[in-house]
Amino acid sequence: MASLKSVLSLGVCLSAWIITIAAQNSLPQAQNVHWVSLDFKTILTWTTEGSDLTYTVLYSWDKTDWLESADCIQMLDTECDLTHNLQPYDRTYTADIQTEHEMPESDYPLEELSHVYSPQFNPYKESNISAANFTVEKVNKSTVIISITDPLTSIHERGKQLSIREILKSDLHYKIIYYKSGSTGKREVTSDSSKVEVSQLDPGQSYCFMVAAYIPSRPKTTQHGAWSRQRCTPGSNDTLQEWSLGAWVGVVFILITVFIITVTVTILCCKCCRQRNKTLQTTQSSAPI
Incomplete structure (x- = not known):
């Protein structure tokens, strides 16, 4: 009898286990x-x-x-x-x-x-890093200062919203790519500061800049944050100083051509006028009195 109860108990437990596994699956x-x-x-x-x-x-x-x-x-x-x-x-x-x-x-x-x-x-x-905002300030004809605003995180401590620099600290760097407007050649600067001086720019030229957070301590796939939208500096208003020798030659050629055409037209007009006046005088002198 005891063995029968044991078998029944085992059967109940086995059935419950099967039902549980079936429910789980x-x-x-x-x-x-x-x-x-x-x-x-x-x-x-x-x-x-x-x-x-x-x-x-x-x-x-x-x-x-x-x-x-x-x-x-x-x-x-x-x-x-x-x-x-x-x-x-x-x-x-x-x-x-x-x-x-x-x-x-x-x-x-x-x-x-x-x-x-x-x-x-x-x-x-x-964690991915979003694009940073930045400004470009001209220092002199060949130098600008890039001022970068560290992106904010969703982390708050003591009522203050933390920036990525307050979390990444010295691991946070920034990469700056810049190029002369209209040129395909690009230069790159890396800095551990949010203020970066970019020098040796060609005076009077317009330059375009882009920035991105850069964490070299990370794996390569997550080292770079999103790249910002580009900002461009205006070129010099004194465009005459920026003209090349070829441009000057072209301008001089055009001016000489215009001068020659003007002189030629003037001479022809004068000849026509003199010829017309001479014809009128001849006609008047031959008319009967």
């Missing part, structure tokens, strides 16, 4: 899991083919215990803002997306939920 898993991060605002996104599902997101770093994101517990959305969870920034994080029915019939143990793990992500090394 019937849950659509999160797909296309990836990180979207700009200026250290970091969002985990995914897609799903199911409906009436909720998601809970946990995160961990360096194989530590999993922590729940307080804003991403049993939610219906398919994205989770982990910006304020991924600190310190220079750590490698992994997220776990747990899927369950919106109205579960029972509480499944954690290990029996549908799990999908994200790729690893390090905000400090992988």
